[in-house]
Amino acid sequence: MIRIVVTGGTFDKEYNELNGTLFFKDTHVPEMLRLGRSLVEVGVDTLMMMDSLDMTDADRARIVQACRDAEESRIVVTHGTDTMVQTARSIATSGDAALAAKTIVLTGAMVPYAFGSSDGLFNLGSALSFVQALPAGVYVAMNGRCFPWDAVEKDREAGIFREVRT
Amino acid sequence: MIRIVVTGGTFDKEYNELNGTLFFKDTHVPEMLRLGRSLVEVGVDTLMMMDSLDMTDADRARIVQACRDAEESRIVVTHGTDTMVQTARSIATSGDAALAAKTIVLTGAMVPYAFGSSDGLFNLGSALSFVQALPAGVYVAMNGRCFPWDAVEKDREAGIFREVRT
Amino acid sequence: MIRIVVTGGTFDKEYNELNGTLFFKDTHVPEMLRLGRSLVEVGVDTLMMMDSLDMTDADRARIVQACRDAEESRIVVTHGTDTMVQTARSIATSGDAALAAKTIVLTGAMVPYAFGSSDGLFNLGSALSFVQALPAGVYVAMNGRCFPWDAVEKDREAGIFREVRT
Amino acid sequence: MIRIVVTGGTFDKEYNELNGTLFFKDTHVPEMLRLGRSLVEVGVDTLMMMDSLDMTDADRARIVQACRDAEESRIVVTHGTDTMVQTARSIATSGDAALAAKTIVLTGAMVPYAFGSSDGLFNLGSALSFVQALPAGVYVAMNGRCFPWDAVEKDREAGIFREVRT
Secondary structure, eight states: OEEEEEEESGGGEEEETTTTEEEEOSOSHHHHHHHTTOOSOEEEEEEEEEOGGGOOHHHHHHHHHHHHHOSOSEEEEEOOSTTHHHHHHHHHTSOOHHHHTSEEEEEOOSSOTTBTTOOHHHHHHHHHHHHHHSOSEEEEEETTEEEEGGGEEEETTTTEEEEOOO | OEEEEEEESGGGEEEETTTTEEEEOSOSHHHHHHHTTOOSOEEEEEEEEEOGGGOOHHHHHHHHHHHHHOSOSEEEEEOOSTTHHHHHHHHHTSOOHHHHTSEEEEEOOSSOTTBTTOSHHHHHHHHHHHHHHSOSEEEEEETTEEEEGGGEEEETTTTEEEEOOO | OEEEEEEESGGGEEEETTTTEEEEOSOSHHHHHHHTTOOSOEEEEEEEEEOGGGOOHHHHHHHHHHHHHOSOSEEEEEOOSTTHHHHHHHHHTSOOHHHHTSEEEEEOOSSOTTBTTOOHHHHHHHHHHHHHHSOSEEEEEETTEEEEGGGEEEETTTTEEEEOOO | OEEEEEEESGGGEEEETTTTEEEEOSOSHHHHHHHTTOOSOEEEEEEEEEOGGGOOHHHHHHHHHHHHHOSOSEEEEEOOSTTHHHHHHHHHTSOOHHHHTSEEEEEOOSSOTTBTTOOHHHHHHHHHHHHHHSOSEEEEEETTEEEEGGGEEEETTTTEEEEOOO
C-alpha cells in the first residue's frame, strides 16, 4: 500500500469565479486516481492545502512527521513546485532512520488539474509508478523524470526541473 | 533515450463526426508528452494504427522486430488493451538475446485520449516512468500498476488488468 | 418557462470502455445547463434516447405528442442530426393549432458532449437563446444559425446544416 | 454578417504557469467558433484585452466608437462581467443615431474558456444567437438569458446576472 500525502500546490488550485482568484478547496487526487482507473492500493491524507511559497519550517516539519508516521514504506507527496526541492531536502536530511528506509516521491503540477492544459494527471501517474519501482530514497518526479533530492533544481524561468551535479 | 512504438489501440482513437464511428488518424502521443511537460528524451515511431483485436501474427511479428531493431534499450509500446498481454508474450518469448536485455513496457487506454474521461495521460506517465526504473523484462503497465508479462491478464468484464499466478 | 425534450442523438452518446462502442446512458443536458450557469427556467424531459437514424414514424409521433402536451409555448428538442430536419417537418406539419402557436427549436451535436471537442454546449446555448427570441414556428438551430424547418437540410458529406430555397 | 468586438475579460484569461497568475494572450473567440462548428459569417476584432475592472472612460469610449465604426448592424462584444452593464449603458446612451439602429449584445464568462469548467462556449453560442434574433437595442446575454441594458445588474455575491426593474 502507498500513502499519498497532499500538501496543496498548483496541482489542487481552483478558480474562484466570484472574484477571479485562485484558491484551494478539496484535493483532486482521488478524482485523478479514478480518472486514471488506478487500482494501486493507496491511502490519501490531506495534510495541508498550501501554496509552497507560503510554507514555513513548521509546515515542512509537519510533512516530515507525516512521512515518518505513515505505516507505509512508499509515499507520494503532492506539493507546490516552487519549494518542492526544499521539502525533499528536509525529508532526506531529517536524520530519522525509519524515514531513510522509505521510498518517498514528491510531485506537483505546473498548471492546476482543474484547468484544461494541466500536466497533473501525467505527473501523478509518473510519481505513483516511480514510487513503486525505486529503492529507498527521496526523489522529485516532474517532467516525466525522477531525480534524487540532491541532484535537482527548479528552473523558474523555464518552468522545468533539471538535474544539478552536486 | 527511450523509444515509443505506437501501434494504435483505444489510446489513439478519434470520433468521426461525419458518420459517428471511431477511427484512427494520427497518434496523440507527442501531444500528450507536451501536455505532460515531458523532458524525457524520446523518439516516437508510429509502426501501425490498429485495433488490437484485428492484429495478426504478422502484425505482432512486426512489433517484435521494431523492439529488436530499436537502438534504445528502454521501449514503451502503446497498444490496444484487448490483446496487449498476447503481444507482450510474443516479445518476451521471441528467443532473441538482444531483446531479453531490454526493458519493454506496454500500455494503452480504456478510453480514447481525445475524450474527456480518458485514462491515457495517466497511463503514459506511468509507463514512461516504469520503463526508466525497471530492470530488463517485458511488462504491462495499466491501472497505475506494472505486471511482468506472464503474470497479468485483462479482465474484460471489469475492464481492468489483474495479476495472475502462473 | 421552457421545456427541453431530450430524444438522444450524438449529443448524449457516451463511450463504453468495456467494449469500445458508443451508447446512451443518461442525458447530459442538466449538467450542460449547470456548466453554462444557465438561469433560464427549464423543465427537462427525457422522452427517448435514440440514434435518430433508428427513429420510426411512431417515435416521431411521440415527439410531436410531447411538444403538444407540454404546457410551455417554447420548446427545445435535442435530437440526432441525421433526421433532425425530418422530425422538424413532422412537428410543423402535424396540423395541430396549439402546436402552431409554439416556438420549437431542434438542436443536436456533431460530437458527443462527453468528448473533448464537442459542439454541444455551444449548440445548447444557441438553441436556448433562439427559442426565447423567435416567434412561433419550428426551427433547426445548428452551426450558430437558426433555420425555419422548411428551409434547411443537412449536408452529410460536409457535416453541416445549410439553407435550402423552397 | 456579424461583428465580434473582443475586449478581454475572464473569457480570455489564461494561466501563466511560470508565476501562477492569470493573464491575457490572444483571444479564444476564433477557436471557440471552430469548436461550435459556427458557420455564422463573422469578423473578429480584438480591440483590447482588459480586465473590465481596469477599464477607464477612455476605454469605454473606444468600445462605443468601435461599435459605431463597424459596418455591421449586429455586434457581439465580449467583455469582463464586472463592468459589462456599465459598458452596455455607455453604448446605449451615446446619443448616436447610427448606434441606436444596431443590435448589440455583450457577453462574457465567469470562468476562463481555457479552464475545464468554463461557461464561455455556452455564452458565446447564446450571444451569437440573440444578436441574430433580437431587434435593435443594447443587451447583456449571460446565464442563458438576455436583458435590455437598463434592466440588468450583476449580483457579485452570487456571481450571476439578474433583472432589475427600473
